[in-house]
Amino acid sequence: MGQPHREQEVEERSNRSLLSVWEVVELARHANRPYSLDFLQRWAPDFIELHGDRLTGDDPALVAGVGTWHDRTVMFMGHQKGRSLADRVSRNWGMMHPEGYRKALRLARQAVKFGFPIVTLIDTPGAYPGASAEERGIASAIGTAIQEWFQIPVPVVCAVIGEGGSGGALGLAVADRVLMLENAIYSVASPESAASIVWRDNSLKVEAAEQLQITSRDLIAMGVVEEIVPEPVGAAHSDHNATARVLGEAIWRNLEPLLKQRPGDLLQHRYERFRYIDSLVTAHPEFGPKVEPRLVS
């Protein structure tokens, strides 16, 4: 009781940037928040999903494939959560196994073969923290992916659409531009993990979330993302169509100029983007989320 009312009230505040950090976390994880496939089906109705890492498996937590977008073939890939319980289980709550990172790399190399630009969507609490992932080499799968994304000479634009958790997110987020939906989060670890690591008590997730600086406003202030994409009134889950339209426009606007860059320049800029991503630190000794974020139109 009172829950629907509170939710409505949160939605109203969401567009006036008056949410607590934990309220943003809850919006980023909202069960009706648009997931990768919700975007892909709207952007590229002829999307063909491609499966498998050609090694040992296919990871349903990563949806990937090709579709026509702005009269071009684009390689899309994104973490995929499920909405029903069965879907959630089969998508493993968007937590990838090694096969997912290897599938992503296979298709990134395929995009290079054909000159397709790449769009990646981030929405994961993190890589799967289970024995099956460890046994098949999750650490080196992520490490190798991060390394190789720097050697993919086609434009890559990434958008954090929900949760961007840890190395599990970063393994898909090495890009020329990284955008972030207004109420998405992006963090070195999920608030629960951080609490567990720092305090050995994951009930302190709210405190951890506040310390970690994980909202889009924090991230743009740190120079880690290029752009915040505003969500419609009532946040992304209340209007998938509008969210997809605005996010699609922002991604394309960032992608289009990259298509004209020479591959060598693209890779050099991508290298420098991450090599000096912490340069604000030296520039602003009293560094913090104090810079005004740039919002789209």
Added chain:
Amino acid sequence: MGQPHREQEVEERSNRSLLSVWEVVELARHANRPYSLDFLQRWAPDFIELHGDRLTGDDPALVAGVGTWHDRTVMFMGHQKGRSLADRVSRNWGMMHPEGYRKALRLARQAVKFGFPIVTLIDTPGAYPGASAEERGIASAIGTAIQEWFQIPVPVVCAVIGEGGSGGALGLAVADRVLMLENAIYSVASPESAASIVWRDNSLKVEAAEQLQITSRDLIAMGVVEEIVPEPVGAAHSDHNATARVLGEAIWRNLEPLLKQRPGDLLQHRYERFRYIDSLVTAHPEFGPKVEPRLVS
């Protein structure tokens, strides 16, 4: 009884090329025949074994690593059988899983990074014909390996030292030169498998072996190997040192001129070697093992 006597008699005939095909098969599979490590330890006493495909596993049926040979660092890899029962089990009788082909490729790429030439030794009945290999993609592991060996721009010399069975052998045998020990065999399938496939009766292995043309003399006549390396009196198992010396000399003699070739030429010649490997067929309509093999000195 009579077995040691027969064995001695076979050894004597082995150097006068008077063996039946099945006797050659038995020599190729002899329990005391030198295996890959027997050669590597003699050629490169400072050999350092390298493990793992950096994906999901390490395959003990493939031994691989670097060592100093002729004042150079060389990448060696070969199928490895075991001598004791425990060794045989742990080496899986020299039958590789997908991890083995992927380890070979990882190290082939490493050899490219450092400009190390590569020596591969073939000694396998075939890839592992079991469910665990199928589940982890043995077919594509072999297919990918065969494809990628054509894109490894360093010299590769291969020697069939015992059994060269099927795609399991070929996955490690795409090379610029392929040599063969005198009593080794190289076949589209092990005689047992061929009998099982053609007659659905693997007890007809002797007949299959005779039909298949799998001895070094058959192979050189078909143009599939460049050179037969003679075995010492009493065949390879009776003198590992002498076998290693003669084989080492032959491999190095073939490898040395390749070191001077430009990478592009090397790959072009490797392509053509296999592209036209059946060209004798058109040249000799009544094709068969009738050409005199060229023996080393």
Added chain:
Amino acid sequence: MPTPADKLLREVPAAGGRLPSMAVGTNCPSCGVGLNARELRKQVYVCHCGHHFRLHAEAWLALLADAGTWQERWADVRGHDLLEWRLPKSYQQTIDQALQQGLNESVRTGTAKLAGHPLWLSVFDFRFVGGTLSIVAGERLARGLEQAAQSGLPYLLVTASGGARMQEGVLALMQMAKVNAAVGRLHQAGVPYFVVLTDPTFGGVSASLALLGDVNLAEPSAAIGFTGARVIKQATYADLPEGFQSAAFQLRSGQIDQVVPRTELRGRLARLLGLYSDAGRR
């Protein structure tokens, strides 16, 4: 979850040309229902129960190539009995008989159009010595792959094979290297390579060019693997799980991109050709 794309699919006609009639028996081996040959042909030899009958080369060509566009190449390349193979049957006799029946080796290669997209097309024919990879098959594949790499036309391969041809000995094995070298050049040339895996695809074909496609599709009832189930059981005494080496198994194992019912195959390929090969969009 049906997508707008599924609708698109259904709009592409199921068959390019008119499928030949095939003798497929009188009852479906899966569901046992009696078969109406004419209706079955209309359903591209897929039973109502989902069972996909094996198609031979001419049927695949009729299904995939737009009517009148198939131009076969190198049909005159012929095999012969290198090893003087006698048992259980003379290989020369096998070849002669097959030729008399109008079969021309295990692989047919040529150019065609699919939904208007020009391409290279190779199809295996399981009727010819179990679709085995032979010198002739390897030669036709390698020539086609090389020409596709040069011309930039996409390459479409339909597999159905028991593996390498025993009766050609180690030279059959060498075809695996020959064709994979050519596939590597196709990839390096940036040319699309699509594979449709049909029942069965094994051994020297699955372990050479069959799984190297940019996109690998499989028919639902295709068995795909390296070693056949019978040999695995013989060699390892293992009980193999239900569905072992099925198309779904290979999808889970990461080897294929999609399992596509034959009724949707042409449409799916047309979309792929559009996405991967329309020069205008790049």
Added chain:
Amino acid sequence: MPTPADKLLREVPAAGGRLPSMAVGTNCPSCGVGLNARELRKQVYVCHCGHHFRLHAEAWLALLADAGTWQERWADVRGHDLLEWRLPKSYQQTIDQALQQGLNESVRTGTAKLAGHPLWLSVFDFRFVGGTLSIVAGERLARGLEQAAQSGLPYLLVTASGGARMQEGVLALMQMAKVNAAVGRLHQAGVPYFVVLTDPTFGGVSASLALLGDVNLAEPSAAIGFTGARVIKQATYADLPEGFQSAAFQLRSGQIDQVVPRTELRGRLARLLGLYSDAGRR
């Protein structure tokens, strides 16, 4: 199976410089035997039972660098409290205290010689906030990797880390990308990259540059993984098998090349440096 090479190994002195004394308690945590500090130092902090005590940065430098060859770089790069982290303890206070104790961040980088081979050497120090990857650590690593790529000197990394440093938030995460980009350039430049994984190596370090070596070696008692066992048990309620995430486990999983006892490590590295980096032999 002892090889002639094993003999070679033993001939390389175990330590380059003189190992510093470390307080390691009075009994071995593995076998319980009482410890003689002097003897233990002589045995490079390996108990007779095989237990490898964790070494801190200075000890690694003394063990690996030839005496007097270590030249530290960028020791003046210092971190600060970006997120104004307060709980459970002020991050600024953590940094200040560590500096007062003579610790200078979680990674130390510089040049040295090992058995005469010049190289770049970076060692993690687990004492500094659990060896966590921070901006300072990332910066020192990236600079070293870039210089190694330019100069062609091999790069040797010794890891010991709990992962990325929470107190630097997403910028700590970004260090994974920063250092892996630099590792990629090292590989592209054809420069040897060797990693020694020690106890423990987890999270943002195992999932960034720790497993990307041309040769990955691990100490026998190193636990190596992405997610720590405690978190896995919490998240999945799974019983983890004995030896889970051990060095032997990672060897079986294909992630490391060899498990090397500390007593043999210097010799193994000397041989590797000879094999991979002697210009004369190429």
